[in-house]
Each structure stands twice: as structure tokens, then as C-alpha cells.
Ligand SMILES: [Fe+2]
């Protein structure tokens with residue numbers, strides 16, 4: 001399975017632009033960390049890009065991603081990628097994070113939502129204009145991007161830090177990494193300012 005194959009699975013199964021953007025954001029963050037941690041960039045990217053592909057078909061935590069796994073296997077998704085996707089919902093799949101890729105996916109999942117929301121409230125609608133300090137400020141406003149579970153982000157970041165960084169990755173360093181990764185993918189995320197002209201400013 002290559003990146004085009006994975007994107008085909010996404011376009012076949014995901015209609016909501018917001019969900020596609022979420023997976024593209026997690027893909028960008030995963031590729032960034034794979035490069036940092038000497039992981040396989042393509043495989044880590046696939047885990048990010050595909051991890052929620054079945055959410056519209058199986059929109060409950062009992063079924064997602066468990067019931068989406070057979071299709072991934074059938075389409076040739078590498079086993080380590082399948083595992084990382086299973087481990088992003090251990091309660092539903094019974095599969096716990098073990099490999100660095102598994103921990104990275106959990107740590108990158110929710111936090112991208114905060115970055116996306118912070119970009120979309122800016123008049124420019126450009127993620128490249130979002131400074132880390134605005135992420136920090138938004139973090140404390142619990143009603144902002146309220147769906148982003150701050151405690152889960154803290155937990156997942158601490159676990160990732162322990163597994164892959166000798167406990168040396170603190171939350172805001174992680175946020176900075178994710179932000180930079182997403183800034184590098186601004187066009188793919190439709191967060192490169194194009195939406196500012198669409199909405200008239
Ligand atoms: Fe998910």
C-alpha cells in the first residue's frame with residue numbers, strides 16, 4: 001500500500017471535509033515524528049492518514065476502528081500500521097500501544113484539532129500565522145475546541161514522551177512540533193489562506 005492507495009480509501013469512505021483534514025493533519029504530524037525518531041516516514045504517515053477512515057461508517061468507539069480493520073488488511077495495509085490504528089482505541093480493540101508509532105499516533109491525534117481550530121479563527125485562515133502562544137492561550141479556554149480532550153492530550157503526550165523521548169518531550173514542545181508539521185502541510189490542509197478569500201475576509 002502506498003500513499004495514493006491510502007488516500008483512495010479515505011476518499012471512498014470519508015465525505016466530511018473536516019474529517020479528511022483531521023486525518024491529513026495527523027499524517028503530517030506523524031511524518032514529522034517519524035523523521036525525528038528515525039521511523040519509517042511512509043508507514044507512520046499511513047497510520048495518520050487512515051486512522052479514522054471508518055468513522056463515518058462506524059461512528060461509535062465500540063466499532064471504530066475495530067470494524068474498519070478488515071478492509072485495511074484486505075487492501076494491503078502493513079501490519080505495523082494496522083496495529084497503530086488499533087492501538088489508538090485500546091478500549092474498543094483490546095490492542096495497547098507498544099511500538100513508537102502507536103504512541104505517536106495517540107499523541108498526535110487530538111492535539112491537531114486544537115491547531116486546526118486556532119487556524120480557522122484567524123482572519124487569514126492560515127496555519128502558518130498561528131504562533132505557539134495562541135495554542136497555549138486556547139488550551140486554557142476549555143470552551144474553545146471543546147471536543148479536544150485536554151487530559152487525554154496530556155496523558156498521550158506523557159506516554160509518548162516516556163516511550164520515545166526519555167521523558168524529554170514536554171507538552172508545549174510537542175505542540176510546537178505538531179504545529180510546525182501542520183504548517184509544512186498548510187496547502188494540503190486547506191489552511192494556507194485560501195479560505196479567507198472564500199469567506200470574504
Ligand atoms: Fe479515531
Ligand SMILES: [Fe+2]
Pocket residue numbers: 022026051052109110
Ligand atoms: Fe483521529
